[in-house]
Amino acid sequence: MSELFKKIISHCKEYGFIFNSSEIYDGLSAVYDYGPLGVELKNNIKSYWWDAMVKRNKNIVGIDSSIFMHPNTWKASGHIDAFNDPLIDNKDSKKRYRADELIENHIEKIENKINKDIKKAKTKFGDNFNEKEFRKTNQRVLDRQKQINEIISEMNKCLQSENLKGIKKLIEKIELKCPVSGTCNWTEVRQFNLMFKTKIGSNQETSSDIYLRPETAQGIFVNFLNVQKTTRQKIPFGIAQIGKAFRNEIIARQFIFRMREFEQMEMQFFIRPGEEDEWYEYWKEKRMNWHISLGLRKEDFSFKEHTKLAHYAKSACDIEFKFPFGFKELEGIHSRSDFDLIQHQKLSGKKIKYFDSEINESFTPFVIETSIGLDRMFLACLCSSFKREENNNRILLKLPYKLAPIKIAVFPLTKDDSLVNIANNIYEKINKKYNCFYEEKDSIGKRYRRQDAIGTPLCITVDNESEKDQKVTIRNRDSMIQERVALNKIEEYIEGCF
Ligand code: ATP
Numbered sequence: 001m002s003e004l005f006k007k008i009i010s011h012c013k014e015y016g017f018i019f020n021s022s023e024i025y026d027g028l029s030a031v032y033d034y035g036p037l038g039v040e041l042k043n044n045i046k047s048y049w050w051d052a053m054v055k056r057n058k059n060i061v062g063i064d065s066s067i068f069m070h071p072n073t074w075k076a077s078g079h080i081d082a083f084n085d086p087l088i089d090n091k092d093s094k095k096r097y098r099a100d101e102l103i104e105n106h107i108e109k110i111e112n113k114i115n116k117d118i119k120k121a122k123t124k125f126g127d128n129f130n131e132k133e134f135r136k137t138n139q140r141v142l143d144r145q146k147q148i149n150e151i152i153s154e155m156n157k158c159l160q161s162e163n164l165k166g167i168k169k170l171i172e173k174i175e176l177k178c179p180v181s182g183t184c185n186w187t188e189v190r191q192f193n194l195m196f197k198t199k200i201g202s203n204q205e206t207s208s209d210i211y212l213r214p215e216t217a218q219g220i221f222v223n224f225l226n227v228q229k230t231t232r233q234k235i236p237f238g239i240a241q242i243g244k245a246f247r248n249e250i251i252a253r254q255f256i257f258r259m260r261e262f263e264q265m266e267m268q269f270f271i272r273p274g275e276e277d278e279w280y281e282y283w284k285e286k287r288m289n290w291h292i293s294l295g296l297r298k299e300d301f302s303f304k305e306h307t308k309l310a311h312y313a314k315s316a317c318d319i320e321f322k323f324p325f326g327f328k329e330l331e332g333i334h335s336r337s338d339f340d341l342i343q344h345q346k347l348s349g350k351k352i353k354y355f356d357s358e359i360n361e362s363f364t365p366f367v368i369e370t371s372i373g374l375d376r377m378f379l380a381c382l383c384s385s386f387k388r389e390e391n392n393n394r395i396l397l398k399l400p401y402k403l404a405p406i407k408i409a410v411f412p413l414t415k416d417d418s419l420v421n422i423a424n425n426i427y428e429k430i431n432k433k434y435n436c437f438y439e440e441k442d443s444i445g446k447r448y449r450r451q452d453a454i455g456t457p458l459c460i461t462v463d464n465e466s467e468k469d470q471k472v473t474i475r476n477r478d479s480m481i482q483e484r485v486a487l488n489k490i491e492e493y494i495e496g497c498f
Contacts, residue, residue: 005324008386009255011395015454017041017382018256030252030260037454038378040405040435042263045377046242048402049265052290053240060238060267061231065219067244068200073218074211076343083214084191086159086167087250090178091185098250099167099189102176103155107148108326114144156308164189194247196260212246217369219243220268221340224365225352228270235354235365236279240267242374254325256375263374270365272356273338279368280315280335287333287370288319295400296384302327312339319372321380330380331372338364385455397455398478401498406456407434408494411447413463415440423462426472426490434494452477458497460490 012018016035020027034042054062074080086099117140122129135141151174158166167189177184195214201207213219220227220239227239242265252258271279284303292298304327306316314337318329341364345352355362381403387396401407410427412419420440427438437456439447444461451459459475466472466487474493475482485493 002324004386005255005383007388008324008382011386011397011453012038012382030249030258032256032259032375037405041381041399041403042374042378044403044405045374045381046265048294049290049372049374049377050240050242053238053265053267057238059233059236060240060269061227061233062240063220063223063227064241064243065216065223067213067246068210069213069218069222071208071210072347073222073344074195074214076347077218077221077340078343079195079211079214080193083195084193085250086164086189087192088168088171088189089187090181090183091187092183093178093181095178095180096250097178099171100155100159101251103151103167103170103174106174106176107151110144110148114141117141152307159308162191164191192248192250194249196246196248213244214247215245215371216241216243216264216266217268217371218340220266221344221367222348224270224341225350228354235356236269236271236275238267238269240265242266254323256379257323257325257328259375264371265374265377266369266371269368269370270354271368272359273363273366276314276335276337276366276368280333283368283370284317284333287331287372291319291321291330294381294402296380300380300384301330304329312337321376321383323379323383330376331370334369334371336367336369338366340367341365392480394449395453396477397453399455401457404455404457405435406437406451406454407458407498409437409439409447409451409456409459411439411444411459411461413444413461416464418467419462419464422466422472422487423460426460426462426487430491430494434498448475458494 015037017038019033019035021031021033022028050062054060071080087096088099088102089096117138118131118134121134121138122131135145151170154170155167157163158170165188168186171186171189172184175184178186196212197209198212199207200210220241223239227233228237242263244261245264246261249258249260252260256262269279269283288301288303291301300322302320304318304320306313306318309316314335316332316334319331319333320327321330341352344350345364352364353362354365381399382397385396385398387398389396408430410423410430412423423438427436430436437451441447448459455477457477459477461473461475463473469484470487471484472487472490473482474485474490476497
């Protein structure tokens with residue numbers, strides 16, 4: 001784990017963004033609780049997504065479906081039979097891994113070697129260096145790239161045909177060592193179903209198996225007709241929802257990146273068959289723009305097309321974000337054909353069709369899905385915002401203003417009654433519109449530093465002059481510039497900032 005990532009994690013705990021679940025019992029692996037600031041930030045991300053997806057699109061509506069669903073839902077979706085990860089144990093360290101991730105980490109190491117060679121050549125040749133040409137001609141780079149391509153192709157072939165023996169063989173061939181024991185003493189590769197199972201009903205004989213949903217999408221598919229009929233939406237239209245999902249992940253490291261209980265923000269967009277390619281491109285662009293418009297760095301995002309597609313999927317890609325541990329999936333955009341609706345039609349025996357009056361045809365709609373992990377988005381925002389400014393001797397959370405848990409802090413410089421009165425009046429007035437914070441304790445410098453560390457964009461200070469000149473000081477988090485603003489102009493000033 002990088003030093004930066006460790007700092008971000010301890011920062012989250014120190015300031016009440018995130019705690020380990022059931023910490024007094026030493027925590028529960030890969031389950032986390034959001035603290036007072038964390039829940040504000042999370043709610044702000046949710047609103048930002050909901051506004052962009054549901055409120056600003058006439059043809060997208062929202063739902064909130066339940067976590068428990070009829071078990072046949074998961075038979076239909078393929079989760080009971082195929083929501084598996086290939087698992088492998090090292091016999092010496094007794095550590096368990098996802099076999100495909102082990103192989104991917106190995107590939108990443110080879111990629112790092114290539115990047116090192118490129119970096120060296122860049123320093124050597126300076127301005128004359130041409131990376132494209134170097135990749136095409138340098139023998140060592142070519143050999144390594146060939147090695148990567150062969151591993152990827154072999155792995156995908158095995159995963160697609162569920163050839164677990166083949167995956168084991170590949171692990172042996174590339175001499176993968178356990179990162180903990182350093183040995184190649186591996187068990188066979190087995191499939192592991194990621195769904196959590198429990199029982200519904202109080203009577204042992206009549207109770208039946210039920211699952212905690214591993215994705216929110218199926219709640220949308222099974223409600224397709226309900227929503228379409230009650231809202232009278234015409235295709236193309238979308239259904240969105242935000243909710244919890246549960247996966248018994250084999251390895252759940254990397255803090256809130258991979259959790260066993262997490263939240264998803266998903267939207268299924270129902271379209272005419274044959275129009276999937278254009279809508280897929282449309283949603284790719286739209287979703288990427290959503291991330292960029294938030295004000296996060298453009299270069300921290302990239303698309304990764306899937307090479308291994310689910311059998312029903314026509315195209316699929318991830319929007320990846322540059323986390324401190326590398327570019328990793330933040331959001332998935334999937335062209336899912338009519339697979340899910342057809343499957344639910346088969347298992348439920350209910351007709352799920354849409355009559356398109358424009359073309360006078362009845363059909364099962366195709367679907368483009370956008371699916372983003374709320375917790376991963378939370379982590380991306382933190383990673384992108386966390387700064388250590390040595391020269392200013394402060395830690396800064398440069399969150400987009402829209403997302404900041406507290407928008408404005410109000411401070412009387414001292415506990416003097418007249419300053420406290422003015423500060424309280426300001427707080428009462430602006431807290432109606434913006435989430436505010438009020439504090440009298442500690443030196444003003446310390447109070448500013450604390451707000452910087454939790455990302456509060458503006459601090460308003462009432463000082464000894466305020467009563468006389470009817471002005472306050474407003475300090476900007478990022479520039480640290482302080483401006484004198486008249487009491488009756490504060491709201492106008494704030495409005496200009498947000
Ligand atoms: P990964 O390959 O990282 O396991 P996935 O491809 O299985 O992810 P999807 O099924 O496409 O993920 O889920 C959509 C989104 O839900 C992901 O892009 C991610 O942001 C989020 N997500 C998935 N699994 C987890 C998890 N265990 N913890 C937190 N977020 C998750």
